[in-house]
Amino acid sequence: MIINDLDQLFEITQEKLEEQYGTITINFANKTHVYTGNDVIGNCLQEWLPDWFSHLGVDVRPGDNTQSFPDFVAVFNNISHDVEVKAWNYNNSPAFDIANFSSFLATTYESPGKLNARYFILGYQPMNDGFSQGFLVKKVYLKFIWEITSPSRNYPIGLQVKRGQPYAMRPYNFKNNEDRSFRNKRQFIYAVKDAFEEFPNDSLPFTADEWLNRVLSY
């Protein structure tokens, strides 16, 4: 079967991976141990997923090496799509870092097209009941960034703020309220601009208005 776009890839992935079990094993000095903790599952799944896409026949290439964003690029009919992969413990609210806020501003100013990146998101449940050890993938999502973000209690977007400085952009709880996100890309962009104005950043070579004009005109 030929997969022609990310939405088709998502449908197949969702159908085949939801409710599937997995394990992580460490083999060292010819002794195998099945990992029983929770800490490394997301990290391992994020590495596993591009292999899965390749297995499905999708042309998957590493992302731009000089940037951590995007994780990789999927090519369909000669058109490249930026893809990010996230995973989190589905027993909790989604709390993964979407991106460092100032890196996000710099990257999207440089390449406004990256605002259209798609997020493959896996919600896994650790399984460690004494009988089986591993994890279950409960949910697979494919989202735009404005579909996993919303205004937070204190800021125009979800932001981790330390000592008055914004660090990571964080998703809202889309697990429980999938319809409370920003309505569209434009609304998201204006919220980012408002957050940028609230936290001016002299180390960036552009203003909030310049960022806004650049990404809107793309």
Added chain:
Amino acid sequence: MIINDLDQLFEITQEKLEEQYGTITINFANKTHVYTGNDVIGNCLQEWLPDWFSHLGVDVRPGDNTQSFPDFVAVFNNISHDVEVKAWNYNNSPAFDIANFSSFLATTYESPGKLNARYFILGYQPMNDGFSQGFLVKKVYLKFIWEITSPSRNYPIGLQVKRGQPYAMRPYNFKNNEDRSFRNKRQFIYAVKDAFEEFPNDSLPFTADEWLNRVLSY
């Protein structure tokens, strides 16, 4: 072969594990991926090691469930020994967290014997050269806490300090200067007491002097 104490366990472990290779694999939806990153190796090795000790015939039991310290207890001839397991990327200086400073004070005030815990420490090197993926364990150490700590530039012991508050206790670079640690347990205890005085902590139900008297009299 019967192993009678931790030092014998260490000798065999060092002999058998140094320069050995290992891999971490994730199996999900019947597809196997060999992990190529660096982030999860230490975490996985820390889980693997107690299995290894069991395999060698050592009576290994989980640590006190209400505390994160120690990781586990090894029993030889009916005598229990607290064992901590640490691992770090040997290409860097050791920078793992030994313990949260105030938790350490509370735990050792409650159970001064835990100051005699032994630290099994693995220095691993990620291997990802295009031909092989995995890691190599370069060095195995067995240390007391005073053998991996020393006064730091700014404080009586190695401390991660954020906003004027101490967080994690950190080792000094014992990889490069194995003889620059505290000379003995007593010297370590006095340095901890000095650090406690430098960072008074009202949430602890004892003073620096009370802590000192308690752990010295044990």
